[in-house]
Amino acid sequence: MNNKVMVGMSGGVDSSVAAMLLREQGYEVMGVTLKLFSDDDIVEAEKEGKTCCALNDVMDARAVAYKLGFEHVVFNFRDIFREKVMEQFAECYLCGRTPNPCIECNRHVKFDKMLRRALELGYDYIATGHYAVRDYDENTGRYLLKRPKDRSKDQTYVLYALTQEQLSHTLFPLGTLEKQEVRARAEEAGLVNSAKPDSQDICFVPDGDYASFITKLTGREVPEGSFTDTEGKILGTHKGIIRYTVGQRKGLGIALGKPAYVVRKDVESNTVVLGDESDLYTRVLTAEDVNLISVPALDAPMRITAKTRYSQHEQPAVLSYLGEGIYQVEFDEPQRAVTSGQAVVFYDGDIVVGGGTIR
Numbered sequence: 001m002n003n004k005v006m007v008g009m010s011g012g013v014d015s016s017v018a019a020m021l022l023r024e025q026g027y028e029v030m031g032v033t034l035k036l037f038s039d040d041d042i043v044e045a046e047k048e049g050k051t052c053c054a055l056n057d058v059m060d061a062r063a064v065a066y067k068l069g070f071e072h073v074v075f076n077f078r079d080i081f082r083e084k085v086m087e088q089f090a091e092c093y094l095c096g097r098t099p100n101p102c103i104e105c106n107r108h109v110k111f112d113k114m115l116r117r118a119l120e121l122g123y124d125y126i127a128t129g130h131y132a133v134r135d136y137d138e139n140t141g142r143y144l145l146k147r148p149k150d151r152s153k154d155q156t157y158v159l160y161a162l163t164q165e166q167l168s169h170t171l172f173p174l175g176t177l178e179k180q181e182v183r184a185r186a187e188e189a190g191l192v193n194s195a196k197p198d199s200q201d202i203c204f205v206p207d208g209d210y211a212s213f214i215t216k217l218t219g220r221e222v223p224e225g226s227f228t229d230t231e232g233k234i235l236g237t238h239k240g241i242i243r244y245t246v247g248q249r250k251g252l253g254i255a256l257g258k259p260a261y262v263v264r265k266d267v268e269s270n271t272v273v274l275g276d277e278s279d280l281y282t283r284v285l286t287a288e289d290v291n292l293i294s295v296p297a298l299d300a301p302m303r304i305t306a307k308t309r310y311s312q313h314e315q316p317a318v319l320s321y322l323g324e325g326i327y328q329v330e331f332d333e334p335q336r337a338v339t340s341g342q343a344v345v346f347y348d349g350d351i352v353v354g355g356g357t358i359r
Contacts, residue, residue: 004028005125005171006118008110009064009072011057013193014129014174016064017182020189021173022127023068030123031065031072033058034114036081036105037204060193067191075117077109084108086204090214093242094222096267097341100158100310101202107161115169125171130155133175133350134167137294143167145293145352148175157310160345160355161291211243225270227254230263230279238272241265247280247337281334287327287344290356294348298327304346304353306331308338314347327356 007019009031023029035058058074065072085104092099110128118126131153133146143164147154162170174182186194205213215221222240229235236254238244244252248262252274263280264273285308292298298321305314306329316332329344338344338358345355 003125004030004123005127006030006032006114006121006123007127008114008129009033009061010129010199011060011193011196012129012198013183013186013191013196014131014198016061016129016191016193017185018127018129018173019064019070020068020185020191022171023070025173027125029068029070031061031070032114033061033072033074034081034109035074035076036078036085036109060196063192067189075114077113080113081105081109086217089202089204090217092341093210093214094218094220094267095341096241096265098245098339099341100343101204102158103161103343106158111162111166111170115166119169125169127171127173129174130159130172131174131179132156132159132172134170134172140294142294142296146175147347147350147352148172148177150178153179156352157307157343157345157355160293160343160352162293163291164293167293211240214242223270225272227252227274228271230273230275235274241267241270241272244272246339277336280337282338283334284328284330285335285338285344286322286359287329287356288325288359290325290327290354292354294351294353297321302346302348302353304329304348306344306346308335308342308344308358319346319353326359 005022005027007015007022007029009015009019011033019029019031062072085101085108088104089099089101115126131148131150132155133148135144135146137144145156145159145162145167147156183194201208222242224237224239225241227235227238235256244262244265246262249259252260260274261277261280262272263275298319301318301320304317304319306317307314315335318330320328322328340358342358343355344358346353
């Protein structure tokens with residue numbers, strides 16, 4: 001085998017072991033770390049000690065590549081990351097929605113920009129340390145995205161936007177391994193990051209203060225507005241609509257004598273609607289910007305399982321196509337805090353049928 005693969009290396013243990021496994025399998029490997037921030041952004045993020053893509057992460061990736069004997073380079077993708085991920089994140093919040101920037105990073109940066117760069121340089125594949133399985137169905141002639149062996153690390157939710165072309169040039173070496181096996185392999189090989197903790201936060205907002213980030217990025221101050229109940233009665237004043245998300249209970253800054261939850265946001269009237277937990281449940285959602293993987297089109301309603309948050313267990317539902325790019329998911333049981341802007345991902349057993357953005 002002499003296939004060439006470009007491995008996205010964040011500096012973490014997963015991508016490092018992915019590169020090592022491919023090297024062992026006979027691939028010609030090059031490691032790539034993506035520079036996604038300006039130097040000032042990196043310095044600020046490093047103060048929090050939580051972000052990926054910081055300077056020490058580049059050094060860790062480079063040290064692994066040197067130890068394993070393959071080339072490592074850094075690609076500057078700051079502009080596309082700012083446009084397609086950071087600015088889109090901010091605009092989504094300003095429109096009253098709650099985005100998932102990891103999905104947009106995968107969609108526009110890792111599996112688009114990086115893949116196109118790899119192909120231009122004569123590489124056959126890109127690979128990442130995601131926990132997922134890529135397969136090929138001989139009967140349908142379609143590439144499939146499947147859940148990994150380690151269900152607790154399943155990352156298919158953030159990969160649903162992968163196209164057939166992208167899947168045909170993508171490898172996921174960790175799909176058949178448990179996380180503990182990955183760490184053991186790294187320790188056995190003496191990799192510098194074998195015990196490095198996983199990154200948890202949104203990389204460009206490591207302190208979790210989305211509102212301050214959005215204000216700084218856009219220069220737009222978000223005005224205060226009214227909290228209302230589900231009947232429209234004013235209950236108090238909120239501190240800016242971007243500071244709240246559906247399902248939120250803590251940090252509302254209002255005392256009503258009973259638990260209150262954000263059940264809806266209305267940008268036009270600049271109101272945040274509060275209600276009881278029972279008001280958070282819904283059985284039906286619609287999705288747009290849908291990408292189908294396992295099937296070319298949905299010709300009839302399909303029994304699936306689906307989830308509307310990364311950490312949620314899939315729930316039984318029926319998927320239907322309503323026309324004009326809009327899909328409907330009707331769950332067997334009401335689901336809590338279905339949130340506009342988040343992803344809904346459809347499954348058929350272990351196979352990802354596809355996914356889209358909740359309207």
